[in-house]
Amino acid sequence: MTDTKSLTSRLEALEAHIAHQDQTIEDLNKAITEQWTQFEKLQREISKLHAELEQVEAGGAGEADERPPHY
Structure with missing residues (x-):
């Protein structure tokens, strides 16, 4: 007996231990998914800023030296 x-x-x-592990895995998966989404967003923003910087460096060098129209 x-x-x-x-x-x-x-x-x-x-069984209780496995249930806690399952919940931990779900929590970690959610955190990784959120971080990956944020990472991809930041990558897109960096790419956009890089493209803008290349445009400024390529064509905007002469314009930066000119005086504004109000002078």
């Missing part, structure tokens, strides 16, 4: 109680309690402990 004690073996059955012991095995039952061990089984319940293992």
Whole structure:
């Protein structure tokens, strides 16, 4: 009888442990998904800024030296 109680309690402990691990995995997956989305957004922004910088460097060098019209 004690073996059955012991095995039952061990089984319940293992089931609880697995349930906690499943929740932890879900939480980590959610965090990684959110971070990946943010990472992709930042990559797009960096690419956009890089393209704008190349445009400024290629064609805007002379314009930066000109005086504004209000002078």
